[in-house]
Amino acid sequence: MIGAPVAGRVLRAALVSALAWLLTACVAATVDEMVFNEPTEGIGEASIVILGRRHASDYDTEPDFVECVGDHIASRDKEIQVIGELEFINSLYPWFEPRTAPLHPQDIDRLLLQEPVAQKLIELKTEYMIWIDGSTVRTNSSGSLACGIGPGGAGCFGFGTWGDEANYEAVIWDFTDKAEVGRISTTASGQSYMPAVVIPIPIIAPVQGTACDGIGDQLLEFLSSKY
Amino acid sequence: MSGSMISVPSTPNTAGRALKLAACILALVFLSACGANQVVVEGKFPPPLMTRLPLTIGVWYPDEFSAHEFTDMAKNPRDSSWVVKTGEAQVQMWDTLWGGMFQNFEHMRAAPAPGVLNQMVDAVLIPHVDELQYAIPTQTHVKVYEIWMRYRFELVSVTGEPIAEWMMTAYGKTPTAFLQSDKKAVNLAAVMALRDAGANFVISFTRVPELSDWLDGIMPTTREIRP
Numbered sequence: 001m002i003g004a005p006v007a008g009r010v011l012r013a014a015l016v017s018a019l020a021w022l023l024t025a026c027v028a029a030t031v032d033e034m035v036f037n038e039p040t041e042g043i044g045e046a047s048i049v050i051l052g053r054r055h056a057s058d059y060d061t062e063p064d065f066v067e068c069v070g071d072h073i074a075s076r077d078k079e080i081q082v083i084g085e086l087e088f089i090n091s092l093y094p095w096f097e098p099r100t101a102p103l104h105p106q107d108i109d110r111l112l113l114q115e116p117v118a119q120k121l122i123e124l125k126t127e128y129m130i131w132i133d134g135s136t137v138r139t140n141s142s143g144s145l146a147c148g149i150g151p152g153g154a155g156c157f158g159f160g161t162w163g164d165e166a167n168y169e170a171v172i173w174d175f176t177d178k179a180e181v182g183r184i185s186t187t188a189s190g191q192s193y194m195p196a197v198v199i200p201i202p203i204i205a206p207v208q209g210t211a212c213d214g215i216g217d218q219l220l221e222f223l224s225s226k227y
Numbered sequence: 228m229s230g231s232m233i234s235v236p237s238t239p240n241t242a243g244r245a246l247k248l249a250a251c252i253l254a255l256v257f258l259s260a261c262g263a264n265q266v267v268v269e270g271k272f273p274p275p276l277m278t279r280l281p282l283t284i285g286v287w288y289p290d291e292f293s294a295h296e297f298t299d300m301a302k303n304p305r306d307s308s309w310v311v312k313t314g315e316a317q318v319q320m321w322d323t324l325w326g327g328m329f330q331n332f333e334h335m336r337a338a339p340a341p342g343v344l345n346q347m348v349d350a351v352l353i354p355h356v357d358e359l360q361y362a363i364p365t366q367t368h369v370k371v372y373e374i375w376m377r378y379r380f381e382l383v384s385v386t387g388e389p390i391a392e393w394m395m396t397a398y399g400k401t402p403t404a405f406l407q408s409d410k411k412a413v414n415l416a417a418v419m420a421l422r423d424a425g426a427n428f429v430i431s432f433t434r435v436p437e438l439s440d441w442l443d444g445i446m447p448t449t450r451e452i453r454p
Contacts, residue, residue: 090271094275094276097423099430100426
């Protein structure tokens with residue numbers, strides 16, 4: 001008697017998973033990694049901060065992407081303390097704004113000349129600073145979709161498709177040695193589709209999510225003793 | 228005539244009122260589409276993390292600064308008009324910045340001038356926004372919202388004698404985000420521009436030649452704590 005509802009729930013979960021899988025379009029991704037001085041025992045009680053580069057004139061590294069990478073690392077290794085980007089740049093204002101942020105690890109020395117800045121960084125126990133530069137862009141879109149509403153109901157008809165491409169690079173700085181210790185880059189691309197016969201069915205390619213997972217996994221290999 | 232009106236059954240009268248109401252709503256919808264987009268800039272601004280300069284600085288906000296707004300009326304029906312009110316956010320940001328940058332910081336009772344009874348301070352800062360420009364993706368086809376501002380600062384004595392005058396620019400941008408309205412994005416770009424203004428002020432204040440000379444005169448022993 002107890003088996004039937006459980007089997008029903010399992011079947012429902014399987015159906016939902018299958019539907020989610022069917023509604024997800026394919027993404028092609030590549031990850032390149034180059035690291036030196038990897039911490040063999042992990043980073044211990046120290047913390048890391050992940051920041052987005054925002055110097056380019058035509059794009060900004062999305063704060064959501066930076067947060068996604070941070071969440072990916074923190075959720076897979078609970079021992080790694082990831083300081084939130086906004087919390088970090090607010091507590092060190094104005095030294096990490098696009099105009100003032102250090103561009104090279106050697107610039108950290110210049111920052112540490114400011115006594116309150118040096119104190120704050122000691123307080124935060126920042127061991128590694130990871131700079132992410134890049135963005136996700138729409139590469140193409142085509143098709144047309146028309147929706148209408150009338151006394152008998154509403155509905156859509158048509159077909160739309162679009163492509164996205166994500167391109168990100170993460171640069172790892174060792175705060176103690178004031179040196180660059182790694183560089184990870186990832187590219188991901190995918191085509192999303194939206195057929196509509198009365199109801200639009202979005203089949204989305206998780207391009208940015210795949211890039212986030214790719215960079216997050218490589219960073220975990222560098223930072224965590226468990227990976 | 229009036230009698231006939233009274234004798235009309237209530238149903239057509241109600242229908243008429245409903246029709247009038249619908250017409251009014253429709254007119255409002257059409258008119259609201261023609262109205263300007265108004266953004267009252269709101270944001271949180273952190274205090275600067277720095278060694279305070281041992282100065283007692285006063286500030287005088289001219290009315291056109293504390294109530295600063297930027298208006299851009301659409302030149303053709305397809306474009307939208309914009310009103311961006313930055314005054315309150317300007318005062319909030321500069322108060323926070325200068326409060327953390329100088330040992331003592333005060334709002335002056337009146338504009339500095341000979342014979343005016345005011346607080347005793349080392350100098351008075353008077354900010355002006357000389358120019359503000361904005362760009363949204365529909366105008367530039369680049370997927371970022373941008374705000375650019377040009378400031379003019381006057382540093383005068385309590386009696387209004389000029390000590391220094393200099394220009395400074397600030398720039399803020401934010402990427403387009405799914406489901407983010409134009410107004411929210413313009414607000415965020417303005418907040419970024421204000422943060423950039425604060426950062427630029429901190430790093431450039433002691434580098435303006437006239438100011439550097441003045442600082443050498445009143446606090447010659449503090450060269451090492453200047454940012």
